[in-house]
Amino acid sequence: MQKRLFIPGPVNVREDVLEQMTRPLMGHRTKDASDLQRGISRKLQKIFYTKNQIILSTSSGTAMMEGAIRSFTKKRAAVFSNGFFGTLWYEMALRNNIQADLFMGKKGEAITPHMVEEVLSTGKYDLITITHNETTTGITNPMEDLAKILNKYPDVVWCVDGVSSIGGIKLEIDKLGIDVCVVSSQKCLGLPPGMAIASVSEKAIARAREIDFRGYYLDYLELYETIKKTDYQYISTPALPMMYAMDYQLDKILAEGLENRFKRHEKLAEMTRNWARKHFILYAKDEWASNTVTTVTNTLGLDIDQLNEELGKRGFQISNGYADLKNKTFRIGHMADCTLKELQELLDTLDEVLGFNYKDKKIAI
Numbered sequence: 301m302q303k304r305l306f307i308p309g310p311v312n313v314r315e316d317v318l319e320q321m322t323r324p325l326m327g328h329r330t331k332d333a334s335d336l337q338r339g340i341s342r343k344l345q346k347i348f349y350t351k352n353q354i355i356l357s358t359s360s361g362t363a364m365m366e367g368a369i370r371s372f373t374k375k376r377a378a379v380f381s382n383g384f385f386g387t388l389w390y391e392m393a394l395r396n397n398i399q400a401d402l403f404m405g406k407k408g409e410a411i412t413p414h415m416v417e418e419v420l421s422t423g424k425y426d427l428i429t430i431t432h433n434e435t436t437t438g439i440t441n442p443m444e445d446l447a448k449i450l451n452k453y454p455d456v457v458w459c460v461d462g463v464s465s466i467g468g469i470k471l472e473i474d475k476l477g478i479d480v481c482v483v484s485s486q487k488c489l490g491l492p493p494g495m496a497i498a499s500v501s502e503k504a505i506a507r508a509r510e511i512d513f514r515g516y517y518l519d520y521l522e523l524y525e526t527i528k529k530t531d532y533q534y535i536s537t538p539a540l541p542m543m544y545a546m547d548y549q550l551d552k553i554l555a556e557g558l559e560n561r562f563k564r565h566e567k568l569a570e571m572t573r574n575w576a577r578k579h580f581i582l583y584a585k586d587e588w589a590s591n592t593v594t595t596v597t598n599t600l601g602l603d604i605d606q607l608n609e610e611l612g613k614r615g616f617q618i619s620n621g622y623a624d625l626k627n628k629t630f631r632i633g634h635m636a637d638c639t640l641k642e643l644q645e646l647l648d649t650l651d652e653v654l655g656f657n658y659k660d661k662k663i664a665i
């Protein structure tokens with residue numbers, strides 16, 4: 301049975317968007333392919349609030365995170381984490397023989413400006429990574445506050461994981477001075493998995509030029525220079541069907557209006573949080589609770605896999621907690637093109653499965 305996905309990626313993709321992927325292929329070394337990539341990049345610049353170069357990668361977001369830490373760390377990376385994806389940057393650094401230190405936020409809390417100041421003031425670091433929206437714990441970091449500290453350190457390259465926020469939560473790349481921001485297709489942008497996107501500043505590119513071993517496929521400088529030298533060609537054969545879908549879906553996102561889209565995500569999150577608070581507690585403190593995914597502490601000790609099985613019979617799927625938070629938490633993804641009505645249907649089904657609606661049931665069946 302087809303399930304409606306309320307997981308933090310991949311997300312439900314609208315039929316008309318999926319259909320774009322069946323369009324006839326084109327040669328990737330053609331002017332048409334350049335036009336396609338250029339058009340996509342211009343639209344993405346609006347969504348990222350940036351004039352920086354947009355780079356497409358036929359990979360998932362993880363790859364472009366790894367590419368970033370390898371392309372831009374010369375001295376040492378300061379990795380700030382609120383959960384699994386934050387810590388992943390640290391893992392990647394270690395496996396690429398890049399010097400790095402890991403700094404964890406407190407349980408359920410965001411990274412604070414004070415933490416960042418303390419770390420950067422040591423002068424040991426030339427790159428910092430921050431997850432805008434940590435999908436495992438449902439925490440959104442206060443990027444505007446953090447930017448005030450970061451902007452005091454112009455030699456530090458600021459890399460942001462915006463995988464589960466861009467297109468769902470506002471992040472103004474240029475205003476905040478973010479050098480690199482990575483996004484995956486299958487989260488808030490409402491596309492299938494298969495492509496990653498990054499914005500990259502001139503400052504970051506200048507840094508990459510000072511680094512000897514950046515690899516090839518995920519080398520930001522190679523990707524960047526290919527675009528500049530060839531007017532929007534890609535280094536190898538890109539996932540063209542995905543690019544058709546992306547080009548089309550980005551128009552739909554811009555037609556909805558970014559502010560409207562962020563507002564919708566806010567409402568979806570409020571609905572989910574209100575439902576969760578009635579029966580459970582939220583993992584993230586209120587002020588940092590994410591607008592794209594809600595992590596709920598499983599205070600009732602439910603078997604989440606079993607809950608999902610019951611939901612599955614009714615055509616829905618949510619997410620168990622990630623890694624060590626499995627069964628201790630569960631997650632409801634509310635991102636991309638999800639409507640309030642669709643979310644309400646999920647919450648009603650959860651109530652039905654969990655027997656929560658028994659007392660106030662309005663319609664007797």
Ligand SMILES: *Cc1c(COP(=O)(O)O)cnc(C)c1O
Pocket residue numbers: 308309360361362363385431433434435461462463464484485
């Ligand atoms: C999903 C996710 C990733 C990993 O993205 P992939 O596209 O699966 O590689 C990284 N960071 C965050 C915050 C995510 O939500």
